[in-house]
Amino acid sequence: MIDAHHHLWQLARADYGWIGHRTDPALAPIERDYLVEDFRGVAEANGVSGSIAVQAAQTIAETRWLLQQARNSGGLIKGVVGWIDMAAADASEMLRDLARDPLLRGIRPMLQEIPDTEWILQPNIGPALRAIMELDLSFDLLVRPPHLKAALTLLGRHPELRAIVDHGGKPQIAQGMWQPWADNMRLLAYETPVYCKLSGLVTEARAGCKAAELRRYAEHLIESFGAERVVWGSDWPVMLLNGDYHGWLAAAQELISGQSAEQQSAIMGGNAIRFYRLPVTEP
Amino acid sequence: MLERKTLGRSKLDLPVLGFGGTGLGNMYVAMSERSAIDTLLAAYAAGINYFDTAPLYGHGLSERRLGCGLRLFADSSIVVSTKVGWRLRPAFGKPTGAELFRDITDFARFNDYSYDGAMRSFEDSLNRLGTDRIDILLIHDVDHRNQGDRYPEVFRQAMAGTYKAMLSLREQHVVKAIGCGLNEWQACQAFAEAGDFDCFLLAGRYTLLEQESLRSFLPLCSQRGIGIILGGPYNSGILASGAVKNAWFNYAPAPAEVLARVGAIEKICSAHGVPLKAAALQFPLHHPCVASVVPGVSSVAELDENLRMLNTPIAASLWRDLKSAGLMDAQAPTS
Numbered sequence: 156m157i158d159a160h161h162h163l164w165q166l167a168r169a170d171y172g173w174i175g176h177r178t179d180p181a182l183a184p185i186e187r188d189y190l191v192e193d194f195r196g197v198a199e200a201n202g203v204s205g206s207i208a209v210q211a212a213q214t215i216a217e218t219r220w221l222l223q224q225a226r227n228s229g230g231l232i233k234g235v236v237g238w239i240d241m242a243a244a245d246a247s248e249m250l251r252d253l254a255r256d257p258l259l260r261g262i263r264p265m266l267q268e269i270p271d272t273e274w275i276l277q278p279n280i281g282p283a284l285r286a287i288m289e290l291d292l293s294f295d296l297l298v299r300p301p302h303l304k305a306a307l308t309l310l311g312r313h314p315e316l317r318a319i320v321d322h323g324g325k326p327q328i329a330q331g332m333w334q335p336w337a338d339n340m341r342l343l344a345y346e347t348p349v350y351c352k353l354s355g356l357v358t359e360a361r362a363g364c365k366a367a368e369l370r371r372y373a374e375h376l377i378e379s380f381g382a383e384r385v386v387w388g389s390d391w392p393v394m395l396l397n398g399d400y401h402g403w404l405a406a407a408q409e410l411i412s413g414q415s416a417e418q419q420s421a422i423m424g425g426n427a428i429r430f431y432r433l434p435v436t437e438p
Numbered sequence: 439m440l441e442r443k444t445l446g447r448s449k450l451d452l453p454v455l456g457f458g459g460t461g462l463g464n465m466y467v468a469m470s471e472r473s474a475i476d477t478l479l480a481a482y483a484a485g486i487n488y489f490d491t492a493p494l495y496g497h498g499l500s501e502r503r504l505g506c507g508l509r510l511f512a513d514s515s516i517v518v519s520t521k522v523g524w525r526l527r528p529a530f531g532k533p534t535g536a537e538l539f540r541d542i543t544d545f546a547r548f549n550d551y552s553y554d555g556a557m558r559s560f561e562d563s564l565n566r567l568g569t570d571r572i573d574i575l576l577i578h579d580v581d582h583r584n585q586g587d588r589y590p591e592v593f594r595q596a597m598a599g600t601y602k603a604m605l606s607l608r609e610q611h612v613v614k615a616i617g618c619g620l621n622e623w624q625a626c627q628a629f630a631e632a633g634d635f636d637c638f639l640l641a642g643r644y645t646l647l648e649q650e651s652l653r654s655f656l657p658l659c660s661q662r663g664i665g666i667i668l669g670g671p672y673n674s675g676i677l678a679s680g681a682v683k684n685a686w687f688n689y690a691p692a693p694a695e696v697l698a699r700v701g702a703i704e705k706i707c708s709a710h711g712v713p714l715k716a717a718a719l720q721f722p723l724h725h726p727c728v729a730s731v732v733p734g735v736s737s738v739a740e741l742d743e744n745l746r747m748l749n750t751p752i753a754a755s756l757w758r759d760l761k762s763a764g765l766m767d768a769q770a771p772t773s
Contacts, residue, residue, distance in 0.1 A: 196593050196597070201632075362661065395658070401634065
């Protein structure tokens with residue numbers, strides 16, 4: 156199995172912004188270092204043989220740090236989704252430089268943190284987007300439901316951009332949110348080739364939620380995107396705020412148990428290998 | 439009457455003072471059979487109906503003695519926790535490797551964190567305890583102190599083996615709650631993140647002397663409804679004896695900086711007319727996650743002393759003074 160979405164952090168690096176300041180008590184449970192060996196512990200115990208580490212800080216330094224962690228992970232971390240300032244004048248050069256490391260598989264701006272929901276549509280982002288496509292990198296869309304319209308426009312303009320929506324587009328499950336999330340995710344799925352991550356749903360749900368409460372959301376994603384465009388990820392360690400690694404893995408396996416064996420194995424690894432172009436054959 | 443608290447989401451109702459079973463396993467000193475029974479009966483009479491034990495303690499001796507007690511109490515409201523991770527085999531004249539345990543049975547111990555090993559261990563415990571039910575089952579000793587460099591590998595084995603076996607036992611309602619019994623909050627946090635655990639028996643890592651677990655581990659427990667049983671509230675003795683020569687800390691003679699810190703805490707306690715032991719026993723219980731403190735007991739006298747310490751009145755000003763002297767984490771709940 157491939158975990159297509161997790162993070163690592165070393166708080167003393169001090170460029171995370173959102174975590175590590177001990178100002179938000181809700182984050183206290185995960186305000187400690189999470190390094191490769193921590194991830195290896197949960198991954199190997201659960202039969203996860205490879206992963207994608209995703210940026211958690213808006214700095215190039217963190218992307219380089221993640222690449223270094225991946226390089227020294229003994230093959231466990233098979234790729235990194237990093238960050239660049241896409242609006243910077245030298246964004247394409249930065250990207251070309253980073254992409255010399257074959258472990259860099261994609262880029263993720265933290266769109267959910269940007270108040271302007273249409274930020275990604277600005278003309279000055281264009282060169283960076285073109286460089287992503289030219290370098291055959293992928294694009295992670297970290298969006299909330301209000302950003303979905305802009306994502307649709309973006310992918311309409313750039314049908315060749317290999318993109319994936321993180322965490323199922325982050326429906327507010329705890330509040331029972333359904334529309335406009337459901338229709339917009341379906342539109343994205345039908346009208347663009349975008350992939351979607353089956354991840355992060357636990358974090359959006361109520362504490363101690365069971366697979367049954369997530370079923371409606373997960374089934375909508377699988378029905379819309381099809382088993383060949385849904386990619387499982389853990390969102391570890393963020394998901395630890397509301398659950399445990401084995402619990403979410405077991406819940407996800409239960410949620411996709413209606414699919415064929417081939418489809419289940421695609422969601423749990425094969426699709427991640429294809430989407431992120433990982434140099435492995437076995438999921 | 440002993441106050442009671444609920445052990446997190448397990449809904450198990452525990453007395454705030456539980457019975458730590460290391461003494462029944464002759465840890466540090468050998469107990470006679472008569473003294474073991476007397477101590478168990480005295481505890482039960484005092485309202486202590488939660489007993490923690492483990493195959494490790496006296497290599498089966500603690501479970502066997504507790505089993506005698508359970509038969510005498512004949513009370514279905516008794517809560518028992520035991521552990522999996524150490525298995526026992528007849529020594530056949532070879533050394534038993536008992537270390538801290540004196541005058542034990544002729545069994546040697548070995549680690550087994552496999553699925554089948556956990557199932558066998560559980561059945562062996564049922565036999566030694568002479569019971570068909572164990573309420574709380576804990577993974578034993580998967581921490582750096584016990585496993586050293588092998589810790590990461592053993593952690594993976596325990597998650598792939600012991601944990602899966604315990605999940606199955608909980609699903610079958612053979613046990614009511616599962617967790618780990620460990621000496622390190624970091625290892626407890628790693629298990630809480632990896633699997634669906636109801637509780638942890640944390641030994642010595644949330645005490646009058648150290649509260650580092652307040653940073654991330656205890657908030658995680660609060661968030662997820664995980665209950666804490668606090669073992670070793672005296673940190674192996676130093677919080678009972680005070681900063682004397684030959685005081686023990688963490689299963690070994692106490693280092694100088696620990697002696698100095700305990701000395702400073704002791705001074706503030708005596709200024710408030712509170713025995714160090716009373717403060718040590720009561721402090722962890724102020725944390726909402728901590729349901730029960732379980733000091734090891736080796737005699738009726740020790741048990742009575744613990745009960746007296748638990749009932750000693752402590753003014754809020756003691757905690758305040760310890761905090762302002764920098765001897766206690768300011769975030770520690772004390773009311």
